[in-house]
Amino acid sequence: MTTAADIDHLIARVALGDRSAFSKLYDATSAKLFGVALRVLNNTASAEDVLQETFMKIWRYADRYASNGMSPMTWLITIARNTAIDRLRATKQTSDIADVEDRVAASGPTPEQSAVAGSEAKRIVGCLDQLPDDRRAAVRGAYLQGESYADLAAQFDVPLNTMRTWLRRSLLALRECMTQ
């Protein structure tokens, strides 16, 4: 069993260029990150490419992890999820090659926030349950499968702006619930 502290330590070693730590980090986390890529992409070959790209980013950017305050798995999953979503959208010809790492680096919570997030873990599930079924499904689809407003509008068969209004309202309600 690899604990969060173990993964934290491995990432710190990887930041120093330790290949054996990188190999151990891969062994400890690749199944989860492959699961992320598979869920988003629903295609084994693409998910394998994304897994490889994810770990290349981890190797390259591990030194930025220490400063961002996220839990180690959240950091790794965020990279995998964003890399998978980028791939999904690139294959849909929307050609956004956003630098996922910039996104991650820009979005790290402070250590205090991480502590708060820890005590709040799972609250998101309870708060999502308070949303109407279709709104909850849309938020979950956006998180778990990387669906955009355009994807969700098509899926729920409503105009884009209707979906946008629904979700914006739901996100505000979620935030209110989360910070209560």
Place this chain on the structure above:
Amino acid sequence: MSEQLTPEDENRVAAAEYTLRLMDADEERRFEARLSEDQALKQDVAEWVAHFAPLADEYAPVKPPAAVKARLTANLFGAPDVPASIWSRLGFWRGLSFAATAAAAVLAVVLVTQPAPDAPVSGPFYLSEIASEDDSLRVLAMFDGATGGMRVTRTAGEAVAGRDFELWAIVGDNAPVSLGVLTDGGVDTIAIPASLQGAFGGVVLAISDEPDGGSPTGAPTGAVLAVGQVSGV
């Protein structure tokens, strides 16, 4: 949105949209331009990342095929144990389109077994271990000059679904010659072309990742995963 939001709420909603990746590419770019110079907005994004993080519990872990790790380490760390000349030649053959230095290898040629007593020993006998750097793919090849056949035994690694391992022989500066696709069973007997048999002592064997059924072009198209030097026994 029809109702008016305070600027703070507007930012919080935009941060959630960005974190979830609901925005289209243009909206993301515009948001990132603001993000780079707005500390409060970064905090909003950070909060949402933390809020949504527990949803990741729903991603079910799936063990990836071993070949992914082999390709990854080959791409990242290259192949320090193989003479540079081999890799530059492989790179040349694989064409300019494949920019990354892929591949790995060890040339560990070990005399493991004597030929069985009843095996003909009249011809030359060669052995090669073709292995990736991290040993996730290992193939032992034994060529028997008396029969012209090479017995290939895979001792580690399997091809990703929908992909195949293809074995190549390389002599000097000539283009690689395909020796065929490795079957799933792990043991193959391959008839070596007569043109290669005489020069087998100087052959380099390589395994590349190819589409199902092998390279469509007759030359390696995918990453070279493993290389081995042939030695006489």
